Amino acid sequence: NAGVTQTPKFQVLKTGQSMTLQCAQDMNHEYMSWYRQDPGMGLRLIHYSVGAGITDQGEVPNGYNVSRSTTEDFPLRLLSAAPSQTSVYFCASSSSRAFYGYTFGSGTRLTVV
Amino acid sequence: KQEVTQIPAALSVPEGENLVLNCSFTDSAIYNLQWFRQDPGKGLTSLLLIQSSQREQTSGRLNASLDKSSGRSTLYIAASQPGDSATYLCAVADSGGYQKVTFGTGTKLQVIP
Numbered sequence: 203n204a205g206v207t208q209t210p211k212f213q214v215l216k217t218g219q220s221m222t223l224q225c226a227q228d229m230n231h232e233y234m235s236w237y238r239q240d241p242g243m244g245l246r247l248i249h250y251s252v253g254a255g256i257t258d259q260g261e262v263p264n265g266y267n268v269s270r271s272t273t274e275d276f277p278l279r280l281l282s283a284a285p286s287q288t289s290v291y292f293c294a295s296s297s298s299r300a301f302y303g304y305t306f307g308s309g310t311r312l313t314v315v
Numbered sequence: 316k317q318e319v320t321q322i323p324a325a326l327s328v329p330e331g332e333n334l335v336l337n338c339s340f341t342d343s344a345i346y347n348l349q350w351f352r353q354d355p356g357k358g359l360t361s362l363l364l365i366q367s368s369q370r371e372q373t374s375g376r377l378n379a380s381l382d383k384s385s386g387r388s389t390l391y392i393a394a395s396q397p398g399d400s401a402t403y404l405c406a407v408a409d410s411g412g413y414q415k416v417t418f419g420t421g422t423k424l425q426v427i428p
Binding site for chain 1: 319347356357359406415416418420
């Protein structure tokens with residue numbers, strides 16, 4: 203089915219470890235973004251991309267890196283995991299100017315111990 | 316900075332009741348507004364999308380309205396069912412160059428059989 207695919211669904215990391223959360227979409231969407239969802243704080247934008255080769259910071263970018271080498275993929279890298287990065291991470295995509303709204307992946311639940 | 320508020324944070328109603336969920340936003344220069352449903356441990360499912368030029372959208376038992384001048388949107392659910400139990404989120408896209416999306420913290424709905 204067309205949509206946004208996130209892997210893995212669950213991950214446990216030790217403090218200081220690095221990892222990459224994968225996000226892929228097959229709808230040829232220009233816009234892709236990463237959010238984290240924490241209890242009582244809603245969804246907060248980490249990084250976003252308006253096309254291949256173009257990325258920018260969102261509201262809470264510290265500790266995360268992104269790149270966008272293709273239209274389809276937008277991986278999120280945790281450089282040195284910290285317990286404060288324990289959260290649920292969602293990837294979303296939309297067509298240009300978000301006219302048809304956003305499509306979300308099913309999320310990655312990350313625990314940093 | 317856009318701020319999105321959803322009140323109440325939680326709502327419990329008996330099955331069959333009609334109900335209204337509220338979403339308010341501080342900056343009326345929006346591009347569109349999207350209502351999502353989130354089931355526990357799951358991703359976000361889009362319910363309705365209202366463009367800034369529209370007043371309302373309907374899908375089945377759901378009706379969403381938008382009043383930009385007052386900074387409010389409502390999601391009306393008719394004849395509620397236990398399967399409607401979920402958290403409902405509204406997301407406002409700004410009318411700037413990249414339609415930055417701001418989420419409310421959601422209303423957790425429980426429909427009691």
